[in-house]
Amino acid sequence: MYLIAPRPHFTYFPFSLGPRSCIGQVFSQMEAKVVMAKLLQIFEFQLTDGQSFDMVDSGTLQPKDGVMCRACGHEVPRIK
Numbered sequence: 342m343y344l345i346a347p348r349p350h351f352t353y354f355p356f357s358l359g360p361r362s363c364i365g366q367v368f369s370q371m372e373a374k375v376v377m378a379k380l381l382q383i384f385e386f387q388l389t390d391g392q393s394f395d396m397v398d399s400g401t402l403q404p405k406d407g408v409m410c411r412a413c414g415h416e417v418p419r420i421k
């Protein structure tokens with residue numbers, strides 16, 4: 342089940358809207374989830390000193406401090 346807050350129309354359109362919107366939207370959102378899931382299975386991420394989750398809104402949302410982080414490997418159980 343997805344818990345997504347309701348969003349007013351025309352306030353979020355990274356893939357544009359209407360008849361010329363991005364045909365790769367569903368593919369790229371699925372791909373991003375697969376890549377994120379694989380990375381989170383393998384690594385634990387920790388922000389380095391001086392980093393934060395603060396955002397800057399300059400047309401698009403960007404991480405204020407760059408989100409430099411340290412990736413540490415998990416123990417990944419091998420499926421035989």
Ligand code: HEM
Pocket residue numbers: 355356357360361362363364365366368369
């Ligand atoms: C994060 C990934 C992506 C973002 C943010 C994105 C964003 C966009 C946006 C904003 C447009 C509209 C451009 C305009 O109004 O002129 C667009 C169009 C388009 N995108 Fe993407 N896109 C992404 C990935 C993809 C992928 C993976 C494909 C192909 C497999 C793709 C194929 C297209 C095509 C063919 C159009 C033109 C559609 C048309 O003019 O009818 N995009 N994309």
